[in-house]
Amino acid sequence: MSEITSPGDLGTSLAAELPFLRRYARALTGQQESGDRYALATLETIVAGPASVGACSSTKLGLFSVFHKIWSTSGALIEGVSDTDQLLEARAQWRLADLPHNTREALLLRSIEGFDFSAIAEIMDISHNEAEELFERARHQMGEAVLGNILIIEDEGIIAMDLKSIVTDMGHTVTDVARTKDEAIAKGRANVPDLILSDIQLADKSSGIDAVNALLEELGDRPVIFITAYPERLLTGERPEPAFLITKPYSEEQVTAAVSQAMFFATTEEMAELV
The missing domain is CATH 3.40.50.2300 (Response regulator)
Known part of the structure; x- marks a missing residue:
């Protein structure tokens, strides 16, 4: 459980971690605008229900966990994301059709954000072994997709x-x-x-x-x-x-x-x- 005890503490902790969520969101979507829309939706969800963060072992993991739930359940389409962004994401998903769900997310959480597999498992609500397997598969297959x-x-x-x-x-x-x-x-x-x-x-x-x-x-x-x-x-x-x-x-x-x-x-x- 998170050690946050007051709304002020939560706000301070979220502010400290927000830049890294925004980095992850933009790397995941490939666009600053769409990534920031997801980050904003995450904050709005937490403001409406702070317990969603408190249920996790740290504020940072709670922040990323809420983001992941929004990302997974929205089908990568939320209000404010342009048609171009939606098309890019659809094309991206088409190119990764042979990869299991969540592989790209696991790859970025591990490689860019530096989470260990236990943290990734908590964020994505999967087992430690599943997190490690998703990462390894994405790392090998995605790296071979495009050269330049x-x-x-x-x-x-x-x-x-x-x-x-x-x-x-x-x-x-x-x-x-x-x-x-x-x-x-x-x-x-x-x-x-x-x-x-x-x-x-x-x-x-x-x-x-x-x-x-x-x-x-x-x-x-x-x-x-x-x-x-x-x-x-x-x-x-x-x-x-x-x-x-x-x-x-x-x-x-x-x-x-x-x-x-x-x-x-x-x-x-x-x-x-x-x-």
Whole structure:
């Protein structure tokens, strides 16, 4: 049972955990707007019935558990989510038709949010063994679904090499590695990537966010994954935010899950444009 004893305590605890729910929701849906709609629906449900959180072993698990119930029972369609978002989700579910229900959720809860299998089992109301099995199946099958070209924007040589090794082992091709904003723009123009994997703070004190925005303006929309030691600074809800965000220090599992998910939704969006 949660140790929250008052509405004030609950509100404070929820506020501390909300940025991470929003990160998970956007990674799950592939869209900031639709992810935030689900997060808002979760908060509204908790406000209406605080006991739904208190029944769990921690506020964070309660928050994610309520979200999961809404996500599972809504058929991934709630008020305020656009027709485009609905179509993308439908395409995503079609591509994952051979995977058991909840595999993608288990993958992201484990790899991106760092929950252990006992916590995932509590969130999803399944057994520990089921949570582990769902994760393993998604990790192997989803990683093979889509391959592409990736530009890495990272000023630390060791980290850049590590990221390159991880995505190359997944089967992707690294088009180039850039250390500064200007270098990233030049290399992105010369060899257009399918996905951009970028640090926030670059070698010459330039911004990875500025580099990515400049590339997207010139090359058009494409999936982006940001890496930062302070994810809560980008998860305020005050401005457009990345759908895919990895926290430093990262694990190989986090990188592979985020890359697979980002590439996955990129291909479903391309399919939607053809309809």
